[in-house]
Amino acid sequence: MKYVSTRGEAPVLGFDDVLLAGLAVDGGLYVPETWPELSSADVAGFAGRSYAEVGTRLMAPFLGGGIDEELMGGVLAEAYARFRHPAVVPLRQVGDNEWVLELFHGPTLAFKDVALQVLGRLFDAELTRRGERLTILGATSGDTGPAAIEACRDRNALDVFILHPAGRISEVQRRQMTSVSAGNVHNLAVEGTFDDCQDLVKAIFGDLALRERLRLSAVNSINWARVLPQAVYYLTAAVSLGGPSRPVTFSVPTGNFGNALAGWVARRMGAPISRLVVASNRNDIATRFLTTGVMELQAVHPTTSPAMDIQVSSNLERLLFELLDRHADQVARLMVDFGTTGRMEVPLERLAPLGDVFDTTKVDDDTVATAMGELYAASGHLVDPHTAVGLVAGRACRRDPTVPLVAMATAHPAKFPDTVEAATGVRPELPDHLADLFDRPERCTTLPCDIRIVRDYVVANARAGGAGGS
Numbered sequence: 204m205k206y207v208s209t210r211g212e213a214p215v216l217g218f219d220d221v222l223l224a225g226l227a228v229d230g231g232l233y234v235p236e237t238w239p240e241l242s243s244a245d246v247a248g249f250a251g252r253s254y255a256e257v258g259t260r261l262m263a264p265f266l267g268g269g270i271d272e273e274l275m276g277g278v279l280a281e282a283y284a285r286f287r288h289p290a291v292v293p294l295r296q297v298g299d300n301e302w303v304l305e306l307f308h309g310p311t312l313a314f315k316d317v318a319l320q321v322l323g324r325l326f327d328a329e330l331t332r333r334g335e336r337l338t339i340l341g342a343t344s345g346d347t348g349p350a351a352i353e354a355c356r357d358r359n360a361l362d363v364f365i366l367h368p369a370g371r372i373s374e375v376q377r378r379q380m381t382s383v384s385a386g387n388v389h390n391l392a393v394e395g396t397f398d399d400c401q402d403l404v405k406a407i408f409g410d411l412a413l414r415e416r417l418r419l420s421a422v423n424s425i426n427w428a429r430v431l432p433q434a435v436y437y438l439t440a441a442v443s444l445g446g447p448s449r450p451v452t453f454s455v456p457t458g459n460f461g462n463a464l465a466g467w468v469a470r471r472m473g474a475p476i477s478r479l480v481v482a483s484n485r486n487d488i489a490t491r492f493l494t495t496g497v498m499e500l501q502a503v504h505p506t507t508s509p510a511m512d513i514q515v516s517s518n519l520e521r522l523l524f525e526l527l528d529r530h531a532d533q534v535a536r537l538m539v540d541f542g543t544t545g546r547m548e549v550p551l552e553r554l555a556p557l558g559d560v561f562d563t564t565k566v567d568d569d570t571v572a573t574a575m576g577e578l579y580a581a582s583g584h585l586v587d588p589h590t591a592v593g594l595v596a597g598r599a600c601r602r603d604p605t606v607p608l609v610a611m612a613t614a615h616p617a618k619f620p621d622t623v624e625a626a627t628g629v630r631p632e633l634p635d636h637l638a639d640l641f642d643r644p645e646r647c648t649t650l651p652c653d654i655r656i657v658r659d660y661v662v663a664n665a666r667a668g669g670a671g672g673s
């Protein structure tokens with residue numbers, strides 16, 4: 204499989220190069236040249252197969268270069284052996300023809316582990332094959348950082364630097380990062396806000412010579428290799444609920460639109476999916492775009508579902524590319540407009556095909572809290588606030604009660620204990636493997652919000668081209 208950029212001005216690459224490149228050099232996102240298709244017989248044949256087996260089969264046609272089906276099979280088996288549930292992502296019934304798909308049984312209790320545990324291993328395998336090293340740099344407001352660190356720790360080909368705003372993330376989130384003792388993991392607490400951290404990361408990436416020298420890369424969902432593994436659970440969940448003969452509706456709490464895009468990919472390939480509900484919190488750029496065709500930046504409002512408190516849903520660009528019949532020049536024009544003015548618009552009639560797939564709505568914090576309380580009272584189930592956003596939106600958009608509704612449970616309730624306790628009266632407990640989290644020693648360097656100081660720290664400690672080692 205070859206990959207093209209949504210903006211049409213970057214080289215066509217194979218899977219291994221797309222993995223290492225992340226963002227395309229023209230600012231676009233890589234997408235496969237064609238969409239492989241699964242027949243009904245293929246889908247029926249997945250019944251009873253292990254999660255890693257289905258994943259290997261689904262991903263096989265997307266691979267290439269140094270990463271073949273056998274390597275991927277091994278990576279998936281190893282990555283998902285670390286999950287705390289034999290089904291990897293179990294379904295749990297919470298109501299009448301209503302389920303949650305628990306994506307949080309990985310090491311950091313957030314659904315980001317499902318893809319990042321694969322991504323870290325792929326990076327390491329491919330870089331080792333090439334005899335190269337790479338530096339992962341990112342900013343976190345809480346969830347991505349722990350998952351990225353867990354994915355990259357102790358991988359010799361990678362150094363990882365994660366910036367977080369000092370004193371502004373929860374203690375669980377901080378300790379999940381700072382208690383990791385691996386020598387290639389660098390936690391930087393920046394004296395500033397999350398936006399300051401992001402600006403520092405952008406400024407370092409913006410120094411192209413440095414970016415080249417340190418082989419800087421990112422692990423957010425602009426990377427195709429992070430979106431693809433997420434398509435798998437749409438397929439396995441639909442099959443266990445009766446696919447291919449009985450299609451399922453999924454509701455997806457949405458931030459960067461990576462998860463929802465993975466659902467679109469699964470459906471495009473032939474997974475038995477009726478509809479995809481894009482669930483937003485108050486930060487609803489994806490909902491506004493899907494209903495009006497206008498993509499417009501607004502200020503970020505803090506909510507009780509902070510992993511969705513974002514300004515831009517980057518992966519909408521991949522959907523836009525399909526919507527505009529893969530006219531990369533048009534995508535480039537719209538996205539450049541958006542980059543310079545903070546606004547762009549697609550005529551509503553061009554959006555019409557999306558009506559066959561997506562429903563969307565936004566949910567406010569009070570409704571989320573009420574839903575968490577009611578669910579607990581009715582069924583004894585605790586869900587985290589992100590999951591609750593999806594559940595409420597899925598119910599609101601439901602068209603046919605005979606179609607199973609599956610809400611994506613993207614975080615373990617114990618990641619957001621205060622919000623869960625306020626809504627239900629119950630304080631969720633951390634799973635066993637994190638029970639001693641508050642006793643573990645922490646490793647973290649506090650730095651002022653100063654680009655020169657942060658940059659010098661990264662240069663001094665990165666092994667790829669920096670002064671930090673061999």
Ligand SMILES: *Cc1c(COP(=O)(O)O)cnc(C)c1O
Binds near residue numbers: 458
């Ligand atoms: C990242 C995240 C989301 C949003 O997923 P996207 O793929 O960015 O849309 C939702 N819930 C939780 C808990 C997350 O960590």
